[in-house]
Amino acid sequence: MRFLIMLTSLLIFTSAAKAETFDSIAVIVNNEAVSCYDIQHETETAVEQIRRSGQTTLPDYKELQFRVLDAKIIKLLQIQEARKLELDVSSEEISNAIHDTESRNNLLPGQLEEALKQQGMSFDEYKETLKEQILIGKLINIAVRSKLQVSEEAIREYYRKYMADPKPRREVHLAQIFLPVPNEPTPEQLSEVRDKIRWIHQQLVDGQDFARMVTTYSQSAEREQQGDMGWFMLGGIAQRFAPALDLPVNGLTAPIRSPSGFHIIKALEDRWQDPEKTGESYDEVHARHILLQIPAQSDAATEAKIRQRAASIANDMTNASDESFAARAREDSQGPSASKGGDLGWFKKGMMIPAFEETAFRLNAGETSGVVETGFGLHIIRVVAKRHVDPNSFEARKEQIQQILSGIEMQEQHPRWLAGLKATAKIEKFSCDELNIEKVAATPTEPKTATPVQQLTPEAIVENWRLAWVGKDLEAYFANYSAHFHVGKSHASLAEWKTYRSEMIQDKRFIRVAINDLKVIPVDESHVRCEFTQVYESDVYSSSDRKALILEKDGNSWKIVRELTFL
Template identity: 60%
Template sequence: MRFTILLTAILMTVSAARAETFDSIAAVINHEAISCYDIQRETNDALKQLKASGAEQQASRAEIGRRILESKIVNTLQQQEAAKLELTVSHEEVEQAVQNTERQNNLMPGQLEQALAMQGMDFDEYKNKLRDQILVGKLINVAVRSKVNISEEALREYHRKHLANPKPRREVQLAQIFIPLSSEPSPAEVTLARNKAHDIHAQLSAGKAFRQLVALYSESPERQQDGIMGWFMEGGISQRFTPALELPIGAVTHPIRSPSGFHILKAVQERWKEPEATGESYDEVHARHILLQIPSFSDDKTRLKIRQRAERIAVAMNGASDEEFIARAKESSQGPSASQGGDLGWFRRGMMVPVFEESAFALNAGETSGVVESSFGLHIIRTVAKRHVDPNSLEAHRDNITQILTNVDMQERLPRWIEGLKSSANIEIRDCSSLDALPLPAEPKSPTQKSAQDAPGTTEK
């Protein structure tokens, strides 16, 4: 009996400590709370990772906790903004992302879960984080990327400088350490951030490992990937960062000021991209369509009704203006392009099912087809325009150039958008320091999982 009472007392003590931790609030963002427990748990994980990497800890526990809290605040704001816009992520989208990850890492279906388990990671938690990433990606596309407008002049200038006379071009993989500034920083804030950036640069000059200083100080989204931003070449990066493209491998820039903060860039790797071989010229068409789908379970009577409806639409659209076709496509089409007035953009031969492209290429610009049946259903096709394309022309590279220049614009626009979310939100920061000494509950460790103390230390080459 005494054993039972003693055990109950111990459990009550532990539960009280955990309750205090769970109930303590680190921050409230538009009435949504972030718990001190979550901040402490992730701070512990970050400290273990730093120790396992061989880093000599230079940032305090409080500093690391502050950066983790800042990251969670931004994520919470993004999730709230996505909810306002009624953006969602389906189960199918998450599963597709899992399959893509397995394929990119040469894993067989189902092996990703096993690989994560060997690292002590919960698969459901991984998928929840993946869902968050997909949702934030959708939000950024809607709220930021969709507002980027690349001018015709910018497209022509990029083509003239980099593609009109193709030659080998150097690509550099860049990493960064980022020290942020608020949207309207005071002179004192700018001075503090600048001094911090120069101190970090001094540590790098003294031989400190870049990726360890990323873990200690950087506040960019790439922090979890050792600061790696991706591959860049001339014309594909913000003008202020172009000096980084001239660096020898392993070298770093001095701190670079941008509207969002201070950046220290490192040239990690290089490669040379050869110009694409000049191909033959080809024809393209710009087409719209109205699609009526025929369910697989349809009987002959139902199929006949759908075809008769398609034929009526085809007759009505014969001789109609492009505006009238767009309106009818938005009203009647059952294809994914319906909301864009049935617009399929420009395509060349081999990009559509044969029966569809044969009809589209046979029409003159401004003409509309009769009913064309494919494996997708019944189509009424309108050829908007036709053109002959030189493979080295601007038109052949337009989509690729647009994507490159959009990414350049996003390098400046995205941090400003994030700061805008923060400045317009009601954010209340609270104090978790009194709970720092409370032990976190031990998490179960799989037989294959090593402790942080057992993990071999690594150093940056």
């Protein structure tokens, strides 16, 4: 029951230590303070989670404390934003969420509270955490998801590629480590984060545990779930992350640059999904309605007036156009679809209550009903159109595809929105060094000055160049080139060549580059020639060539001044 482990804290403090930490402030976010005690409490919870997972090596306490502080800031910013929008969570919503949690974990009603008690957590604390999660979910739906736009062309293209002729497809369970960058990072900030992600990648390559590195370093929304992103298949993930779908199980991507930061993605497991079985075709109706509600406390006279008004509206709408009906719905309907002209969209049998459904399917397109009574009130129904649907048709799959493509867009927009919240907030951080806390030894030890990937040797420059190319990180890619790089006769200037290369790189769904048989040959005191076999693969092209990069000494590093391909 992973959800229990994540929410459990077994801290025991002396009363003196509590008094000291409650008086200490870790951060002030838009005039709202977070105590050092809160940060210590949540950091120890994270340590306990790592211990319970069976890991024998623990992360650096200070690094973990920094990640907890940053996560606390992000959560507080979102809660503050929800308050501005006057969002709230009802007790019924919390009860439903608890019921869902018990059902998913095969617990009987009431057993969740007992299980939490056994692990040292109060039920009230759990409910407060749950309330925050639901509140933030509502906020994201309003602030991010509701603003996503998916074009008709994109939906049709997805259908053409993946659904028109359905075939078995590989699905991959992914997890990620994510390091954000500021909205408008300076070169120094970008370099610091890039060096950090490369160091993390090297630690993983050298055998460090992925889940532990997630807990210690990742700043993604999935951090508390060990970086778990869920299951994805081709076409269901942002294009820049598509190389992850080609990984073998337990494989890692190179660091991938996105607008919001850097990602390392791991393939946890995979499976093959057969196409969905084609069911029987069915009929659908597109309808509008005008709803008049009869309040429960209405007396006979009031109810009679409402019924008389409904009959009058039905009579007026008998031969009305669709535009006139929509206008009347906006004016008179008391249902939630009133602002949309009473539009209910397309629905099939079984989606509406019986009395409403029977009338809608009996009417022809363009016809309007008399008064139809249901538990919701009195309806006047207009059928806009009717259709017979093949379950594998574009129309039947359109809503599903829209959800998939909206999910892809969320992968890009959600981190960007969070970065925007942080960039516009007033955040003041203070030291919590005086806390009386247990220090946990770190393995591995990260250098205080994060320059883990040295750019001093030609071999390192070639590797940085390859990683940036694979990760489609244009800033890092062009940083390896000299300002007087020889662009050849095909381009008039270095700027034109960079534009061309940028388009060539960004155009690809994925890029893989392998460097084999690398030889570094000195030319003179300031230049070396790096010869190698380059194996290149993308979604549109693959090749294997013998190549050379001419590197020129540049201070403490090297820069590429020329590229050569041997015929």
